[in-house]
Amino acid sequence: MSDSLRDRIRQVVRDHARLPIEIDALSDQDDLFQAGMSSHASVNVMLALEDAFDIEFPDQMLQRSVFESVSGLEAAIGELLGQTV
Amino acid sequence: VNVGIDLVAVEQIEESIARHGDRFLHRIYTPGERQASGRDPSRLAACFAAKEATMKALGRTDEGFGWDSIEVVSGLDGGHAIRLTGGAAALASARGVVSLSVSLTRQRRNAAAVVLARTARTDGPGPVSRG
Numbered sequence: 713m714s715d716s717l718r719d720r721i722r723q724v725v726r727d728h729a730r731l732p733i734e735i736d737a738l739s740d741q742d743d744l745f746q747a748g749m750s751s752h753a754s755v756n757v758m759l760a761l762e763d764a765f766d767i768e769f770p771d772q773m774l775q776r777s778v779f780e781s782v783s784g785l786e787a788a789i790g791e792l793l794g795q796t797v
Numbered sequence: 798v799n800v801g802i803d804l805v806a807v808e809q810i811e812e813s814i815a816r817h818g819d820r821f822l823h824r825i826y827t828p829g830e831r832q833a834s835g836r837d838p839s840r841l842a843a844c845f846a847a848k849e850a851t852m853k854a855l856g857r858t859d860e861g862f863g864w865d866s867i868e869v870v871s872g873l874d875g876g877h878a879i880r881l882t883g884g885a886a887a888l889a890s891a892r893g894v895v896s897l898s899v900s901l902t903r904q905r906r907n908a909a910a911v912v913l914a915r916t917a918r919t920d921g922p923g924p925v926s927r928g
Contacts, residue, residue: 758824759816771861773861
């Protein structure tokens with residue numbers, strides 16, 4: 713995955729996850745829910761990512777493992793973008 | 798019996814509506830919930846809390862399903878009830894859940910919900926208690 717995809721995901725998480733800490737302090741694998749992201753904030757992250765990448769997360773992708781980390785989001789978005797090419 | 802609880806700040810629902818508008822409302826709430834709430838943020842917050850509390854009571858781990866597969870409906874007693882469809886109904890079935898009960902409360906700033914999930918495995922006296 714490209715750094716730009718990861719960077720864009722990190723920017724959306726920074727703007728919408730309402731984390732009590734800076735996203736830069738977290739690795740791509742760190743658990744965003746444990747870091748303070750509420751389930752409601754994860755909805756805002758989902759909708760903002762859909763806007764940013766012009767995608768729609770299907771219901772079966774609305775999993776904790778997708779939204780709990782930058783790397784989980786990166787894999788899911790990469791899959792969705794791959795399907796649209 | 799499994800229990801789930803959740804607390805939602807009303808201002809966060811207001812923020813989601815301001816940022817995402819109808820997309821937020823349509824992804825999270827069923828047509829019935831949207832109509833019943835009248836788009837009142839505190840009612841929508843209570844409804845959101847009920848959905849999250851239901852997921853906790855069902856013991857959701859990594860199952861993927863939409864928020865609208867958990868619906869808050871009016872109960873026969875004038876209170877509320879939970880109706881499951883799709884992936885949420887499948888999870889409840891897999892967990893042996895036979896009934897759900899929900900209690901909602903809301904104030905100007907916050908809304909909360911508690912959900913009880915009863916399972917067939919714990920209904921009635923089991924072999925141990927009969928002995």
